Amino acid sequence: MPKTKTPSKKKTRSNATAETMAAGQRDISVSEFFAKNRHLLGFDNPRKAMLTAIKEAVDNALDACEEGGILPHIYVRVLQINESRFKLTIRDNGPGIVRAQIENIFGKLLYGSKFHRLKMSRGQQGIGISAAGMYGLMTTGKPLIIISKTGKRKPAHEVVLKMDTSKNRPTVISDSEHPEDDTLFEEGHGTQVTIELEGKYQKGRQSIDEYLEQTAIANPHARITYVTPTNETLEFPRAIEELPEEPKEIKPHPKGIELGTLIQMIERTEQRQLGGFLTKDFCRVGATKAREISKGADMTGQTWIKTVGHTEAEKLYESIQKTRIIAPSTDCLVPIGSKALLAGLLKEVKAEFFAASTRPPNVYRGNPFQIEVAIGYGGGLGRDDSAKVLRFANRVPLLYSQSSCCSFKAVAETSWKNYGLTQPKNSIPSGPLVVMIHMVSVWVPFTSESKEAIADYDEIRKEMKLALQECGRKLGTYLRRRKRMARESERRSVFERYIGEISRCCNAIVGADTDKLYKALLKQAKRRTDEADSQLDDEGQVVDNGGRLGSNEGVIIVDELQDIPDQDDTLFGKTTKKKTKKKTTRKRGKK
């Protein structure tokens, strides 16, 4: 054991007193904090920063359109100014923003409508777009330019914003009124943001292209126009013409809060009596349930909130855990839905088999959530690589931190071998497979503020796995059937091959008519293999024409690749050259 030595050289220490220290202690502005820790928001490197900026703007745009009941058309333009400098323009056809709010929304961190409510939306905290603006300002010194128009007869405002990071306050540099600008906003309303920032453009994984493509999958009701730095225009068309239902705002569910939160709620409530507090501040608690909970905590509905202290709150918390309360209402969740999910996947992924499944809503920590899974298999997908996992949260694609994401883990934990796929140990399956996992929730538990990965809650992972298994079973049925069909056609060809020989032999031995015999045997061979073609599948139903898969809502089987709209430079289109020659599958269930 080395002896612990006291340092021979005495360090000069500041020996600060409480007073001297107090001099250095002051408020830290949120914006200042994030300016220093921009990686927390997803602005770690130029490439990611540019993607994050676009992502935040597009998310906001989609949210705004949906809230305004407008079918979104998003225009994204990435203009390269020089080697490392880009100008991003994102325009939507949303309801627009009233003049007074523009600087707050774009120039202030943690300002927004979404943080204080439990409602399903893409954005959550109100950090994103202002952080993007801040990043642009820091790297290029150029301000944000916002043009917004709220109606046909109203003027379009152009606001140039800078933000004061130390005060978390926006500074308006210029504010001009555009005359009615119909070229920008064809529908008479919308918002356009322009950010200049330091960035790096690269195609492939985790690129802007990939983000927009996946956004198009998860938002089949949106039309996205994308102008790339090389001045190409990519159009992601709309797959369905109806807006998703508007999600409702909800109150917290009693089962979903922790003791600390409960105490906080008790401190902040406007209610004066326990009964009122329980029924008004929570969802799914009526008078009876309130009485039951109060009774369990040795209180009544008339107990004054003021008298509820820490010990009482603890009792109340325990009582809540014991009481049976129905799960939170789920109309606050709007999943994409199997049909729309398939439509989205079908237009962007060149696969031959699609299956989707939407789980019933569930609750984690009192927050309702719902899991949807869709898979695409075969067709033009890469045959030798491992499967591709597309992760989404509230319709937003998640591109980074894949392996720490709950959904990725769920894919790896599911046993795909049961469904006829190969899967290395502790890994995602390999083969021509795309797995899409979507979580909708009033509050998606991200692992960090940059919203890259979903936190690993047992409830969430379980639901994900169940949904994956459901899709997996459909895939398994399809693959088994495909295998059997291949076997049948092989069988037929074997028979056909030998029939000629046999007819000739019979002719040589007993002089039977070769042609007649050949035709008779061929007829029989066809009959026998036809019977086998329509044989019962494992579940006991005839597969062809309205069989189990054929009538399934959540399944699309594509016969030939040309059924899928052509798109060249997508990440899924790389291996399209391998044409599938399968003739046995028939087209079913096409929308």
Place this chain on the structure above:
Amino acid sequence: MAKKKTTKKTTKKKASKKVPVKILGKKTMKRVVDKKRDAATVKKIETLTTSIVKKSLAQKEPTFEIPIRSVTNMKYNKKKRILEMGSNTQTRSLFNLGQSRKFMQSLLLAKGCKDLIAAEKTLSLRGMYYMGLHTIAGTKEKTFNDQSESDGILEDLEVSLDGLREELHIFAKKRGTMVGNITVVDNGDEINCRKMGSGGYAIPSICEPNVMQFKNCDADFILHVEKDTVWSRFNEDRFWETHNCILTEGSGQPPRGVRRMLHRMHKELGLPVYCLLDCDPWGHYIYSVIKQGSINLAFESERMAIPDAKFMGIRSKDYDRLDLSDDVKIELNDRDITRAKQIAAYPWFEGKREWQREIKTMLNNGFKMEVESLITKDISYVTEVYVPQRLKEGDFLD
């Protein structure tokens, strides 16, 4: 008969364009042809084919039955003391993926046999393989991948036609040699087995009465030894001359020709058969095949088995009795042990106390011995001492 068949053939063969193997016109050669038997065989082939054609035209599944050649369909006839084939059959059908190819092959070979019979020629198994071999039109698939495939089909054909291989004009590769006090007529040629030099007379694959006749036999018994090396020793020592016998050898498991030859000499000439085989499960099994017939050819047992054949040695007790050196021991391996137990459990060995004792002694010894082990005593010990002594004592296993 031959002419009649030719006319029949021309009318029937009109429609067929492709005959894979052309059989050249038959010149008058010195050959024995049993026309009656051939006609019967052709009839059998035609009956089988006709039933297939009828089924096919009636849109029924074309099938034919094959008696099963396996232990499960085997029974031991205690009265005749031979193995017989049971009545179980398997169905071979065209529309069964596993059997489709075999079905086609069966017909190909049936056709081949008919052509052979019509040409009054015989072919080897390998010859038959080439006769049926061609590439299926429009594919790269060959009708036969190798000879073993066609051999199996021919055996199936034999049993399902209830016709012998010889009747189908097919012979196996010949194996086995003989020498001794006998003259035979083979395909019209007189062969004096006393004057066969050191090589001996190769027993042909087909030893049917129409091909092979016996003439002038002075021998008192037949000594069958397991393999060529031992046989050469006996021949060189002119054992057959000194003991007035016929000396045969079957190169291990004796082929059909040898067995048929032994059977016929035993039956027709009344010669007892003694077997000198190795003291191991394989030797015991060879004896069992000679005596009761084999499982694979159970349908021919009646024509091949010699229930009165005797087992002369090597006996497991010989190690002690003859005071052999330790060097001759060959350790029994696991497979030998299981095989020995299997043989002991055969119904025809089951009730024989001596045989049970013999096998038990061998297992207890834990080693096997070859006939050649006697050479350690003296080069000609086997011919000069061992066999004469056994013959004198009449010390055989039955």
